[in-house]
Amino acid sequence: MNITVSKKLDRVFPYLMVLPAIVLFIMFVISPFFYGFYTSLFKWDGLSDMKWLGFTNYKHVFGDPQFWNAIKNTFVYALVITVFKNGIGLALALMLISRKHGTTFCRTALYMPVTFSYVVIGVLWTWVYNPTFGILDGVLNLVGLGGLSQGWLSDPDIALYSVAAVDIWKWIGFHLVLYYTGLQAIPETYYEAADIDGANWFRKFWHITIPQLNSVIVMNVLLAITGAFVNNYNLVNVMTQGGPFGSTDVSLTYIVRTAFSYRNLGQANAMSMVLFAMVFIIGFAQFKVMTREENTTD
Amino acid sequence: MKNRHTAKSAISTILIWAVLIFFLVITIYPVIWMIFGSLKDTSTFYLNIWGFPSEPVWKNYIGAWQYGDLGTKYLNTIIVTGVFLLILLPVNCCAAYTIARMNFRFKKAIYTFLLIGLMIPGGVLGMPTYSVALKLGLVNNLIGLSIVLAGQAISFGVFLLRAFFVSLPKSLEEAALIDGCNRFSAFAKIILPLIKPAIMIQIVFSGLNTWNEYFLSNLMLRTDALKTLPLGVIKFIGEYSTDYPQMFAALTISTLPMIIVYILAQKQFITGLTAGATKG
Numbered sequence: 001m002n003i004t005v006s007k008k009l010d011r012v013f014p015y016l017m018v019l020p021a022i023v024l025f026i027m028f029v030i031s032p033f034f035y036g037f038y039t040s041l042f043k044w045d046g047l048s049d050m051k052w053l054g055f056t057n058y059k060h061v062f063g064d065p066q067f068w069n070a071i072k073n074t075f076v077y078a079l080v081i082t083v084f085k086n087g088i089g090l091a092l093a094l095m096l097i098s099r100k101h102g103t104t105f106c107r108t109a110l111y112m113p114v115t116f117s118y119v120v121i122g123v124l125w126t127w128v129y130n131p132t133f134g135i136l137d138g139v140l141n142l143v144g145l146g147g148l149s150q151g152w153l154s155d156p157d158i159a160l161y162s163v164a165a166v167d168i169w170k171w172i173g174f175h176l177v178l179y180y181t182g183l184q185a186i187p188e189t190y191y192e193a194a195d196i197d198g199a200n201w202f203r204k205f206w207h208i209t210i211p212q213l214n215s216v217i218v219m220n221v222l223l224a225i226t227g228a229f230v231n232n233y234n235l236v237n238v239m240t241q242g243g244p245f246g247s248t249d250v251s252l253t254y255i256v257r258t259a260f261s262y263r264n265l266g267q268a269n270a271m272s273m274v275l276f277a278m279v280f281i282i283g284f285a286q287f288k289v290m291t292r293e294e295n296t297t298d
Numbered sequence: 299m300k301n302r303h304t305a306k307s308a309i310s311t312i313l314i315w316a317v318l319i320f321f322l323v324i325t326i327y328p329v330i331w332m333i334f335g336s337l338k339d340t341s342t343f344y345l346n347i348w349g350f351p352s353e354p355v356w357k358n359y360i361g362a363w364q365y366g367d368l369g370t371k372y373l374n375t376i377i378v379t380g381v382f383l384l385i386l387l388p389v390n391c392c393a394a395y396t397i398a399r400m401n402f403r404f405k406k407a408i409y410t411f412l413l414i415g416l417m418i419p420g421g422v423l424g425m426p427t428y429s430v431a432l433k434l435g436l437v438n439n440l441i442g443l444s445i446v447l448a449g450q451a452i453s454f455g456v457f458l459l460r461a462f463f464v465s466l467p468k469s470l471e472e473a474a475l476i477d478g479c480n481r482f483s484a485f486a487k488i489i490l491p492l493i494k495p496a497i498m499i500q501i502v503f504s505g506l507n508t509w510n511e512y513f514l515s516n517l518m519l520r521t522d523a524l525k526t527l528p529l530g531v532i533k534f535i536g537e538y539s540t541d542y543p544q545m546f547a548a549l550t551i552s553t554l555p556m557i558i559v560y561i562l563a564q565k566q567f568i569t570g571l572t573a574g575a576t577k578g
Contacts, residue, residue: 013481014402021393021412021452024385027434028427028449029415035433036426046432092321095314106318108564110325115560115567117510119528120549123535124332127542133347135331172321177568230421234512238532255425256517265429272425276418283417290416290457 033276040270045263057270067271069246070254071278077164077250078228084168085224086217089175094209096176097183107180111173118170118231122238125166129153153240156247163235163248171227175220182216183209215289222286229279251275332553335546336362343543358547362534366548370523371530374440375509378526381444382451382508383501389448390455390500395485397456398463399471409460415453421513428517438520446518447511451504458503462496463489495569502559502566509556527552 040057042050061067092110096103113121128134129152137149152162186209194204210217233252236242242249242257251271259268335343336358337351346352363369396402397409427446428437436442466489474484490497512528519525531552534545560567 010481011402014396014400014405017392017396017400018408018412020389021456022408024389024445024449025412025415025452028430028446029418029423029453032423032426032430035430036423039426039429046429088321092318095318099314106322107568109322111564111568112329112557112560113325115506115510115556116553117512117528117531117556119510119512119531120553123531123545123549124328126535128328128331133344135328135348138348169324173325226419229419230424230513233421233424237512237516238535252421252424252513259425259428265425268425269429272423276422279419279422280417283419287413287417291413 036269036272039266040273042266043264044266046259046265050266053266057267058274060267061270061274066246066249067251067254067274070249070251071275073160073247073249074229074232074251074275077160077167077232078225080161080164081167081171081228081231082221082224084164085171085175086220088168088172089220090179090217092172092176093179093183094205096180103180107173107177109173110176113170113172114174116170118234119238121166121170122235125169126153126239129162154244156244159240159244160248163232163239166235166239167228167231171224175224178216178220179213182213186212215292218289219286222282222289225282226279226286229275329553329557332546332549336543336550338543340541340543343541355543358541358543359551361541362544362547362551365544366530366533367522368527368530368548368551371525371527371552374519374524375526375528377440378444378447378511378515379505379508381441382447383505385445385448386451386455386504387497387500390452390459391490391497392485393452394456394459395463395489398460399466399489409456412456413453415450416457424513424517427514431518437518438524440519440524443515443518444508446514447508451507455500455504458500459493459496462493466492495566498563498566499569502563506556506567 039050041053041055043053043057044050092106096106128136131137131149131151131154134152136152137146140146140149150158153159190208190212191204194208199207229250229252232250233256236248236250236253237256240248242253255268255271255275258271259265331348334349334351337354337356338346338358339351339353339355340358342352393412397405397412427450431437431442431446434442436446470488470492471481471484474488475481479487510528511526515526515529519529531548534548
């Protein structure tokens with residue numbers, strides 16, 4: 001009797017152990033997708049009763065130039081930060097890997113902004129960009145480049161890039177550390193063999209470093225892109241609120257505004273679905289890369 | 299020939315250090331600027347924007363603390379982060395352990411299912427998530443926010459912890475079971491202590507994300523009395539006539555604990571990051 005009970009318990013034990021994770025996960029990761037889609041078919045302000053609309057919300061979203069402007073800004077932003085975070089991160093990692101001293105200090109110091117909240121960083125950089133007493137214009141004046149000084153956050157042509165620069169600033173250390181770790185894993189003998197063949201720095205970089213670093217590069221690029229969507233909401237909300245003239249409006253700021261200021265949660269969820277459809281492929285690629293090694297070893 | 303070579307490498311060393319120092323300065327100086335700014339006198343702030351405060355003015359900190367009600371914000375942030383970790387750690391450890399070290403039907407399917415979260419770029423489904431929380435009555439509630447954030451941290455945590463559980467030798471539980479442990483006590487008493495480093499990484503990494511969380515907090519916490527630090531600091535911008543030193547003091551107050559924790563636990567921060575992103 002006792003033995004059969006304990007045997008039964010043994011059989012359900014694994015399921016009991018994973019159950020809490022599955023429940024929480026379904027509630028706050030899976031169900032938002034379905035509930036979001038469901039509510040996108042209604043006129044709903046989040047408070048009063050829902051009114052069936054069918055696909056009318058989607059028709060409005062597809063015909064809304066402000067939404068497409070926000071989507072365009074989102075992708076420009078994602079592209080800019082991905083290129084610069086990875087370019088600078090890899091370049092600095094290559095510089096550090098050849099040094100003998102001070103590398104730990106450099107990595108530790110450059111990684112520090114990763115730990116700060118976007119709000120603190122956003123506020124801080126709003127004052128760095130400030131036209132009357134910001135340090136950026138101050139430095140430009142000091143080195144005689146005062147002519148380059150801009151309305152960093154007030155010029156519609158520049159504001160989005162000024163915001164993106166802050167994001168890049170925050171994450172350089174993160175990518176630097178990932179690339180540095182990747183470079184450390186490349187066997188020294190590859191370079192020694194190339195030295196014997198008389199290869200120059202660029203040939204070694206192109207024929208050894210890049211191919212060896214391949215999976216690290218893919219991972220870094222994907223992490224930068226998938227991080228872009230919520231990062232830009234945080235910074236834009238703190239620094240520019242989407243202005244001037246919608247030039248820094250990104251998808252999440254516009255979605256939140258639609259839900260809260262225009263009281264149209266149904267339409268905001270329709271926008272979320274459209275955005276999700278557009279970025280899902282990037283997320284799927286990240287998932288594939290992260291689980292690739294596991295699948296080959298299993 | 300040899301001389302030319304050393305001269306060339308000396309120049310490249312100097313250039314490399316120039317670039318590194320440039321990035322070190324642009325990383326560190328804004329932070330130092332913030333701390334200096336917080337110690338300046340409001341009336342002389344404009345006269346000395348860049349440099350060292352002539353005489354540190356500590357009352358900015360008292361002013362910022364009172365004006366921003368930062369005590370409450372601190373407490374709220376501690377509650378959200380604490381409850382978040384209290385939920386997340388046991389849930390993730392149990393799930394990751396089971397998936398890593400036990401055999402049962404649908405194991406692979408359950409694991410793949412739990413990883414779907416990695417496919418959804420952060421924030422993209424934020425508004426639908428808010429809608430669900432609204433429906434469940436979790437909006438404007440600190441514990442509600444903790445639960446939602448814990449749900450969203452499951453994929454990454456299970457992924458991270460599983461890799462550590464898998465790396466432990468297979469014979470551990472068998473020995474414990476022979477010694478009379480049941481399955482659960484074998485897990486809790488023998489295995490868990492061995493993956494302490496991985497748990498530390500999860501605490502530091504996910505805890506930090508929650509401590510700094512802004513997007514969902516901003517959607518979900520609507521009352522002033524419930525706001526967390528990131529939401530509270532916002533109060534100091536946009537009011538053009540207020541004093542800047544006080545604003546810098548508020549920024550420093552909310553950042554300093556992170557700088558201290560970072561300096562104390564750099565290793566966890568940096569290994570956590572590389573383990574999370576490259577392991578698997």
